[in-house]
Structures are given as structure tokens and as C-alpha cells.
Amino acid sequence: MLEVKDAAIRVGEKVLMKGLSFIAQDGQITCITGPSGSGKTALIRTLMGFLPVGEGFVSVDGELLTVHSASAFRRMMIYLPQNMRLLRHQLYEPEFSCGDDPEYSVWDMQLPDAKGEKAAAPLSPQEIFSLAEMTLKEGRDKPIVIADEPAADLTSELAGRMLQLLREQAMDGKTVVIASRRAEIIASSDKLIEVKSV
Numbered sequence: 709m710l711e712v713k714d715a716a717i718r719v720g721e722k723v724l725m726k727g728l729s730f731i732a733q734d735g736q737i738t739c740i741t742g743p744s745g746s747g748k749t750a751l752i753r754t755l756m757g758f759l760p761v762g763e764g765f766v767s768v769d770g771e772l773l774t775v776h777s778a779s780a781f782r783r784m785m786i787y788l789p790q791n792m793r794l795l796r797h798q799l800y801e802p803e804f805s806c807g808d809d810p811e812y813s814v815w816d817m818q819l820p821d822a823k824g825e826k827a828a829a830p831l832s833p834q835e836i837f838s839l840a841e842m843t844l845k846e847g848r849d850k851p852i853v854i855a856d857e858p859a860a861d862l863t864s865e866l867a868g869r870m871l872q873l874l875r876e877q878a879m880d881g882k883t884v885v886i887a888s889r890r891a892e893i894i895a896s897s898d899k900l901i902e903v904k905s906v
Contacts, residue, residue: 709734710755710852710883714764719750723762730901732885734851737878739897740887746903748887749790752856755885756782768852786847786877788855790887792836837866844873853877853884859893871896 710732717725724747732738740748753759755766757778766773768781831839840858847853855874859867871893878884878898886893894900 709769710738710885711767711770712755712761712764713767715754715766716762716764717747717750717754717759718762719747719759724750724905725903726763728764728903730899732883732899734883735878735881736898737874737884737886737896738899738901739894740885740901740903741889741894742903744889746905748903749856751903752854752885752887756785756787756854784850785852785854786844786850788840788843788853788858790856790860792831792839792861831861833862833866836861837870840870841873844877851882853882855884855886855888857888858886859888859890864892867892 711730713729715725715728716723717728728751730738740751742748750759754761755773757766757773757775760775768784771777771781773781840855844853853874858874859870862870867890874884874886875896886897888894
């Protein structure tokens, strides 16, 4: 279970949301939705402990998540980033270096400066789905699933299959939190959290 209580979400000096409260329950899909730029990804990063809450708190199963404790809590989480290219190394040999820290390469959304380096080819919808499926299987013992726009670049058929994968995670008793604007994911969620910038 993830709980957000009276939280203020900030990126730098900019306050994106204030007074945000919700509980993402085990066995349910909680969908965070809102317009582009409303702070969905910032909220996801806060739930993972990469951004501290300015006010209020985030807790995991009743224990406070802080920047200092976040690394331990992230070991309980499966993460499907918005940019699935960050997980590309699971399918192929990496075409770029993400540093020596494995947590950096998988979790951090900021890639090192790659000026002058050849950019990796974009992933196909089938590759994105395969990476998500593989990541969920490898994390079968982890109780929390965090997915940031997991179906954004998928075909309708693959988006349906992605939703089924995430529904199976919830049916296994996991806490599933998805940031998405796709209508089918919003409609199939058990709880909807609509965010708007302040």
C-alpha cells in the first residue's frame, strides 16, 4: 500500500501540486491522470523517493518514504519508465553507457551527456511490450508496480495486452500505480487520481 497525505510536489522552485492525498491499495490499479505537464511523472518520481515531498508525506505500508530510506523501498518496486529505452539493455547489448551504478541506469530518468555519441534506435511497440513483460516477470516477488505511461507508444492491441499484464499484477495482490492519459487504462482502473498544476 502506498499513501500520499497532504503532499506538495515540487520540481526545483516550481510547486506542481499542493494538498494531494490518496491511498493506492494492494490488489488494485490506481491511475494517475491529467494533462501533459500536470506533474504525473514528478508524482511518480516522488512515490519512488527521487523527489522529496515539500509538505505532507509518502508512506509504504505505513512506513515513511524519505530520500534517505527510498533506496530500500525501491527494492520492493517494479518500475516501468516512460522511456523504456532505459531498460533496453535487457533485450540487447547497451549502445550507450549509463555509468557504473546499476540503480542509476535503471531508475534515474536523467541520462548522462551523450553529445557526439550515436543515439540508440527507438524501440518498436513490440520491443516495448516485451521489455515490460520481462521486467514484470523478473520482479514477480516485488509487491509494488509503478508504471509511467506504459502504453503511450503501443498499438491498441498491445495496449490491451499491457493492461492485462498490469491487471494480473493487481490480481496477485500487488499495489499497481500507473500514470496514463490513455482512455482504456483510465476506464479499467480501480481508482482514479486526477492531477492538475496549481
